[in-house]
Amino acid sequence: MLALKLLPQLLAWTATALLLLRAFSGRRLATAYAAGAGFLGGTAALAVVPGALLYDMVRGFLGAAFLLLWGVSVVVLYQSNRREGASGVRFLNRAPLCGAVALVCGLIAGATCACRLGSGAAGQLLTPLLLAVAGCALVAAALYAERLLSPRITVTPAGLLAALVALALFASSFLIRVDLFAPLSMKVMKGTHDFVHQFMESVLIPDHIFVRQVVWGYIGIFFSKDVGFWGGMVIWFTPVCLLLLAIRLQRLPKVSHIRQGAQRRQVIARAIKERNLRLAVPGFALAVLIAAAYQSQHPTVEYWDPKPLQLTANAAGEIFIPRKGEVNLEDGKLHKYLFKQGEREARFFVLMAPNGKLTVDLDACAICKPDGYGQTEGTLICYYCKTLIPLETIGMTGGCNPVPVQFADTPDGVRLNAASLLNSWGQTIQSTTRPKEGGK
């Protein structure tokens, strides 16, 4: 069961080791030792680093690596009209670099596997130990398998970086707390919204009331959820596509000085063949990134999302929810409610935060459309933008946090003012659904 749970991460780690060994073919053993040591270290982080920090560290590192890939891909594209082969190959086989890269890759792969095991395994010894042994055994297997690979398959420095980052992102896409794609989509959505709004203000475009609905419909695309997904896709795949393009655009060698046509054609054909082979690793990275994005969009996590219970208010306009009635408000789970008054309604939830205090919040935030929240281990997830909100911050305002509602916490239960609740819901919904209608 454990092996099955870790299968994607271990597969990614094997591929990572294989790539490292092929890229640092001059330093195979040193690379293998460093990678194995890194994996051990990463696994050990489960015992040393507190849970939340470990997740943050892994996600932060992945973000930095992805940014680095972006920078490298732009540089490589800018250099693509040169005729020399890929630069940095000599640099790639220097011992300190081999060791450092392999060590870092091992650390991050080990830490991702540790995150996958979850905080439940932190107190155990056997499970992390088994994982560490499996990681090292896979490095040994990769060391053997690498010798069987065709020598014509070469790895350029940029191609190596792309493949390593892609594999790390793939491994992390199975863990919603370290996955990058979903938060990237959310940031893109917010960034695009801000940019379009600022652009329209900057070039003095009239407000939506003056613009034809069909035209505003097109502008409204930039304010939709889809722009986050598609913008995220563009940012996700662009670096690897730039690398593929750079290889494709690389100029063929000069043959004008060769006076035999057959010889010229031979030189060109060989160069084209080598160029095509160089596409293999970035192409593999592209495939892995597609898998990572798919996995991120189809998480296997099941959220706790109870059907909202309908409530009524008393004559004084007060809503009362007993502390231990039909549901137990103190069980640490999300409890959703629906209050209706005439045509107006409000959806909210009650939750006991990890600090032992009850919090009442709208089932909506001040930014996204009110698709609501689900609960998973240690976090709530906004269904609209897939942002994870730590339970410790529920009840606080800002960002994608659910909008807090004023309530009275009495010994027998929770009391809310129905009018305030309806007003709060109305205001929140009005501000977050306005872009959908085409408002600026």
Added chain:
Amino acid sequence: MKRLSSFIRNALCSRFLPPVVIGIFFLLYIGIAFFTDETLITLMAFTRASKALAALLALIPLNSALRLALEVARHLRRRRALRGGEVKELPPLFDESVELASASLPEELAGRLAAAGYTVRRSQGSLAAVRGVGIFPARLCYLAASCALFAGILLTTTSRSAQRGMVVEGEPFPAPNGAPALVESIRLAPATGSLLARTLTIEVAPLQPGARRSSFGLYPPSLYGGDFVYPRYMGISLQLRFTAPDLPQPFENQASLNLYPAGKEGSVAVPGSTYRLDFSFDPPPEGGDRYASYMAEPKTLQVKLIKGQDLLFSGSLPSGGVLLRDGYRIEVPAAKRLVVTDFIRDYGVLCVWAAGMLYLAAAALYLPLRSLSPRREMLFVVAAPLVAAHSRAEGKRSAHAGVFHDALDMLDAAKGGEPEPPAGPTTN
């Protein structure tokens, strides 16, 4: 010193400069995103406040301008060379250069190149063959557009100033600059164009003799006293008089209310009391124009009188009319159209508009030129005992390379008994 200035010049002209600068701003954006949700606005505020960031941003238009100048010079030099003029250092102007041992150009070379579709020009000691139309005009437009766009962004970010004013019919035009004027009329009407649904026209009459009348529309916004007049929202300016049994004296006020789209409520609180007056326009029937009341005359308002949390009464109140009930008197002697207008001083807007047009021109030129008839050039220069051959292609490179190699083979075959220096590629 010379090396330093050369380094600076090369750095400023480098193709790497724009992505590096954009990358730095992107990293800043990411950094700011950790601390605030208003990332873009914060970054713009930082750039406005920091001379270093503004200078960094200014490197992009500077780079585009320098690259524009360099590419024009390079284009002119290549053109002169192809016309038989003397140009030093030819190889950097072409993609590929090679020298062959040959004292002259064979006669049939021109015919062979012409047969391949090239226009051949022969001059003293050289032969040029060209085909297709270059993308240089598109490139010029693109670089000029980039320069204008980033100059516009820089100007907008660092120097934009905005002042909001209430433009009310029959009242002075509240422009911060320009001659004093009176707002004659505000007209909202359905538009016939394909982009705008409505037109809004603000007619302004000068208060000084000899000055011109002005009329302001929606887009593109016009200038008044150096400021763009940018209408934002529509509303109503109400002259309001309210009397209540428990108020010691009548309340009089000139209230500016944002009541559009119809159905939206605007409030006027009566100071020193718990009275509040909520005004709105009746929403139109399903599918009707929610701005119709703005175009209509006279306007009928819906009014609610609220005391504390209690609704005392509600009713209709035509402009110029009175609503009397239970000792309360609500009077609106006049209701005038109002447009919340921003007066914006920002010449970066002109640069951004120019950039948009130039980018469109660049795209319109590039696609057909590059795909249908890309520029291909060859130049053979005799400098006995060698012939220097240069080649360049903007597209259809393989076919062009084939013709070029054939030409070189012909040159090689024609050299006869001449001594043969080692052939090899020149630096390029």
